[in-house]
Amino acid sequence: MSDISELFKDEVVTKALVRDVELPGGAGTMALITLDNGFDHTKPNTFGPGGLTLLAQALDAIEARTDLAAVGVIGKPFIFAVGADLKGAALVRNRDQALQIGRLGHDVFKRLGALQVPTFAFVNGAAMGGGLEIALHCAYRTVSSGVPAIALPECFLGLVPGWGGTQLLPRLIGPAKAIKLIIENPLAQNRMIKGRDAFELGVADAIFEPADFLEESLRWASKVVRGEITVERTLPQEDWEKVVGDARFLVDMKLRGAAPAPYRALDLILSAKDGVDFDAEDEALADLLMGNELRAGLYAFDLVQRRAKRPAGAPDKALARKVTKVGVVGAGLMASQMALLFARRLEVPVVLTDLDQARLDKGVGYVHAEVDKLLAKKRISGDQANRLKGLVTGSLTKDAFADADFVIEAVFEDMAVKKKVFAEVEEHVSETCVLATNTSSLSLSEMGSELKHPERLVGFHFFNPVAVMPLLEIIKGASTDAATLATAFAVGKTLKKSSVLVKDAPAFVVNRLLTRFMGEVIAAVDEGTPLPVAEHALDDLGLPMTPFALLQLVGPAVGHHVSETLHAAFPDRFGVSANMAELVASGKPGVYKPDFTLDEEAVALFAGGDHASTAEQVRVRVLEALAEEIRLMLDEGVVAAAQDIDLCMILGAGWPFHLGGITPYLDRAGVAQPRFLPPGVASLPEPKAEGATMPS
Template sequence: MTAALDYPKEVVTSAYVRYLPVPGLDSELALITIDNGLDHTRPTTFGPAGLANLAAAFDQIEARSPTVAAIAVTGKPFIFAVGADLSGIGLIDTRDKALQISRLGHEVFGRFKHSTIPTFAFVNGAAMGGGVELALHCHYRTLSTGAAAIALPECFLGIVPGWGGTQLLPNLIGADGAVTVILDNALNQNRMLNAKQAAKLGIADVTFEPADFLERSIEWAASVLSGSTTVTRPAIDRGQAWTAALERGRALVDAKFHGAAPAPYRALELLEAARGGVEGDQFLAGTAAEDDALADLLMTDELRAGLYSFDLVQKRAKRPVGVPDKKLTRPVSKVGIVGAGLMAGQLALLFTRRLEVPVVLTDLDQERLDRGVAYVHDEIDKLLGKGRVSTDKANRLKSLVSGSLTKDAFADADFVLEAVFEDLAVKRRVFAEVEAVVGPDCILATNTSSLSITEMAADLEHPERVVGFHFFNPVAVLPLLEIVRGAKTDDATLATAFDVGRTLKKSCVLVQDAPAFVVNRLLTRFLGAVTTAVDQGTPIEVADRALVPLGLPMSPFILLQLVGPAVALHTSETL
């Protein structure tokens, strides 16, 4: 089967087998380590050859005499496995090939589920997609508390968990938890679970610290095999709770896509198919349904677009074209933000949390300034209430945020970002005032959504330190950051801007200093077509609903309401 599925560029994952004598066991424990031979920056994946290697390891173990006491699988340092090798998807040009790769994954992983020898997954690090599905096929699972990324991200890309995930996960943690992992998390910027969250959902039976994770996992496995440890799992409600979970899933998918994206709807169908359990013919029927769904989706334009987008965001954005050498980056030990409104408050919160350096806001109005600082403090308190920061860290972060009625507070700042009204004259005046008090190496950044960076810097003594730094609202949620190089922006400024953006955990894209840059340029053209149709006599309700099949997050006129007519008009006039 694998010959027809050769991926010439597959980074082949090996499966190394060790036989370990374990105190308390009458025979050895067979430990499979899956490893592609590269460090953690190139995570372990499964292509046809990698799956064949895993199957060969299982063959070797089954042939050993005397029979081993247990079979365990773990990964290389920091990585368990992150799923299928996406580089080969472009080579799947027929539905038959798509079926083959889906069935191959089920065949190999299924051996861990159907084995008469107890199987254990020692999830030592990042586990996504097929890595999670391999662990789900094992009878027992341990999880390192250092595993920072656990997810089934397939619907984010335009496919479904196709190697058992849609069947095994809801039958392990319940349908509601499965909807959260497979749909809610995946469709919300590909949100990941940390180890604590995964364990709370029930994905793992037990967690151990990274320092002695493998040793503790082996000891725990021995205690399970000897009967001194009993693993209990909650009963799964296959009735009303299952129905309610699927209704929740459908509501969130409808809200995001309005029927336009096939993958999440196929995932809902598969979750319904899993209601009958994962034993015998029921499991075979469920995995066959996964095979069909994956084969169909691998042929869609939605998947190709999803993979292209994933490549842009996850790979190319990490090595963007045109970005100067990192060695030119200047340190940023204090940040200034001009303005104290809602956008400025969001920016102050982000810089404080990610950079953990002093952040000072300025405004002409004391009441508005107090509200801006209070907003940041309140948001940090909310993080504390949710357990996302400790009391000490919350206090430290709040102490970093301050306000000032004068720009003298920027005197020792290394990076000043303006977030004032979208008017070129106002922004030029602000930058002139800031330049008068900051040092010669301080970077001046603007959050403008459409104005010319070159014109904004034209009258400054040091125009080379001005750069566009355009966030999208809400700042904490949307990952894109447009970084705009003006005509005189120098390499050190641009390199520092990208370094700061990466530290803020944003997907940074270098864009041309053209009216409205990229996103708003496209958006304005798009909205212009809709409003033109209305001007020509199309009822607003009809025009607003016409684009529903595209699966946009919101309709054109709802978006206009959110943006505000004044901002929309300004951007249009800029274009």
């Protein structure tokens, strides 16, 4: 263990504090282990060799006792445990060290399942990765209804649950539910579940309210010890091969073989049908700890956990103005989504305006219908639903914005239309009201050129769907002042978005890069490359969708309009496809039919070129174009650093975590010349993992 102890020399050690608790009803004495690293909830309980050694020592003392009726494990307030410390794992240099990490966790945790008395995990707070695996090694589990986050997110980082998760969980709740937690949720932007979800899935045996969680858990444990409550455990009767096979198909659809971790996890889950094999988990973890995907995943994880929370260039938050009412110009789908988000997160009145009553009623009706869906799913209470509906109203006149502090437009992407809207709004709002535009490509400075107070105009670019996509591009125009910018960042934070400061440049970050990406693929097809060849030329990256599928999601008309905007700004790099114009004119939604097969009529619109490229040529062409565009964006100062482009692409375009950021990927691929390095840095450092935790 000395090898890995050196790797974890900076470990924040989690102690295993043991105290005796008398179980109610005379059931006997429980040795209750409290996991606590000595910090508040901002530093969650994690495990390195030091923490595991202390837990092993506590178990040594417990095993030596003959007076115990049960053993329990609980975390400090708000935190159960969240896995291993990433700082040491990121420094692993050989497979031997990687194997030691897996074996050490197994050796300690499995002792909980081997004790001669019943063991209980009282999950009182966040339990992720190795934290959840500790609980799985116990015979019984209770969970607090207030727990906000339970997960096995290893596949998100390029790993597998390595301390029992792939073996114990499917045998507990079945392979289908286990796959949801181990694979589906991590690949869905690291989705977490809550305490009640864990209980309903069968991960926990009982659920209690936070106020008296420990007392009720001890009372329940006492009944188990006395035999008054029996928890049946049988191997779930499912067709394991079919369930895993179906999941493998879906992983293929999403990743196309680009990342190994989900496939290894599926293999391990299937093997658990025939019995627990912790050695296989150790081997898989060791292989993946040595893989490029982990290093890339750690870099991406660091971006979304650290840089996203401290936006580069954001002004002093003390300058932000209070927002007590929001106005939304427009009542279409995007505007209605925004209205609901503002009402839910800011909890202030939101008023929509539009040109006629029918559109207005449709927009407000959409919000109310979405609130009803949230209520039906029990994500909000009846009182909350009524309050949200009351907060969102409509008006045909913009004088409804008179007392608004923040007004955002979501109208057609046309400069003249947006200028007209803001001129009208400015006649009714106070001089300090922030005016925000959701433009995806147009110049802020031009948009505000005729305003009386252009300093209060800011770009506030959401991505669709508004409630789901985590990125918010905040654009500073030539006149935007610090108070307006600070208010925008404060609102973005309250909306629970990750905000990135962007210079007023055509299409900003995500749309500029996606348009360059799409432009090169479309140009290759226009030249004569068969559409399916170009469409699948970058499958090995494991992007969330293929180029023409993305175009269909965005809409050909929108994509074509953005390409025209960028062509006007950069005609030498951004073309306008005549074939795309024909597709838009045809009224077809894209090149795919509703059943996801190619629409041959739409594909035929791109025929005619006589210079076909191979898939590899298209791939290189696209990557070189992206590298060139990023280099130019950095030279222009569109963002503060390459990390901000990486963050935007991860959160706004679904750039895969297993590739890390787009700039280090292009560096590794040898495409970016010169490399995307910070000023004065001679080489790329290892991905930073300080303060991060590895759920394994």
